[in-house]
Every structure is written in structure tokens, then in C-alpha cells.
Amino acid sequence: xxxxxxxxxxxxxxxxxxxxxxxxxxxxxxxxxxxxxxxxxxxxxxxxxxxxxxxxxxxxxxxxxxxxxxxxxxxxxxxxxxxxxxxxxxxxxxxxxxxxxxxxxxxxxxxxxxxxxxxxxxxxxxxxxxxxxxxxxxxxxxxxxxxxxxxxxxxxxxxxxxxxxxxxxxxxxxxxxxxxxxxxxxxxxxxxxxxxxxxxxxx
Numbered sequence: 787x788x789x790x791x792x793x794x795x796x797x798x799x800x801x802x803x804x805x806x807x808x809x810x811x812x813x814x815x816x817x818x819x820x821x822x823x824x825x826x827x828x829x830x831x832x833x834x835x836x837x838x839x840x841x842x843x844x845x846x847x848x849x850x851x852x853x854x855x856x857x858x859x860x861x862x863x864x865x866x867x868x869x870x871x872x873x874x875x876x877x878x879x880x881x882x883x884x885x886x887x888x889x890x891x892x893x894x895x896x897x898x899x900x901x902x903x904x905x906x907x908x909x910x911x912x913x914x915x916x917x918x919x920x921x922x923x924x925x926x927x928x929x930x931x932x933x934x935x936x937x938x939x940x941x942x943x944x945x946x947x948x949x950x951x952x953x954x955x956x957x958x959x960x961x962x963x964x965x966x967x968x969x970x971x972x973x974x975x976x977x978x979x980x981x982x983x984x985x986x987x988x989x
Contacts (some may be wrong), residue, residue: 847870
């Protein structure tokens, strides 16, 4: 857009220089419904025609607007637009009217484009902020779920340890009972053998 503005400034400056050398236009007057072109009065014989004086304020205003747009440090489009609008209001028939209108339209388009870019940037920032907030909320949810899962895991591990300890105790108790039964069986066998011996002796 800046390149287009620079090109337009150069072209308008060339038109400006060409317009300075152009002859003043003839004055048109409306008579009823017809347009009558008023020709300047012919000079007396033998005299050199002198063109009527022409105001250069419109040209000066246009040059001022161009200068504001062509500032090397920072173009002032707002002031330049105000100058071009003033030119159109004060000199509606100026030869610089078309160029001034073009500059006003271009300045408005640039301002609208910058405003749209700012709006798009703000919208993108809002979307990004919402994404960040959503990611933060999701991260908090994941942390909470992880904490719950860890608590459940610890509870399961504790329950497993308790069940393991209980089984170990039961197995020890069973082992003790088995050992007691084995000893009782051994005693019974010993008693049977003793009884058999006594029966043989009594016979």
C-alpha cells in the first residue's frame, strides 16, 4: 500500500507540474438550459494578449497536501486529508479536484486497511488468549484427574498389601495346623504300634 501511495504521489506531482504550465480553462456560463462558453475578449489590434490573473491558492493547498504526505520522517495523512478536503470545499472547480479526491480515497482506504489489520490482530490475540485459557483449564483438569488416579492407585496398593498380609497370615496358620495334624498322625501311628505290641504280649 505504501508503494502504491508513493507511485501515486509521483504521478500526481508530474500532473501538478504539467498543470502549472497549462493555459487557464475557458469560463462556462449556463444560459437557460444551454451551456455558453464565454471566450475572453479579444485584445486590441497590435497588442499582445495577456492572460487574466489566476488564483494559485488551490495549487498551493494541493502542494501542501502533497508535502504532508511526502514527509521523509513520517507522512501525516490526517492533516493531508484535511488539506485536500479544504481544497475541494473552497475550490470545487479546481483542476486539482480529481487528484485531491483520489488522494482522499486512497488515504481512507489505507486507514480502513490499517483498522481492519488492527481488528484482525486483536481478534487473533483474543483467540490465542482463549486457547491459552482453555489449555490452562485442560491442564488443571488433567492434574486433578492425575491426582485422583494417584490416590486411587495408592488405595489399591494399600488394599493389595493388606490382602497379601492377610493371605500370608492365613497360610502360616494353615501351615501350623498341618504341622500339628502331622504330629498328631505320628502319635496315633505310634500308639497303634504300641497297642499291637501289647496285644501280642498278652496272647
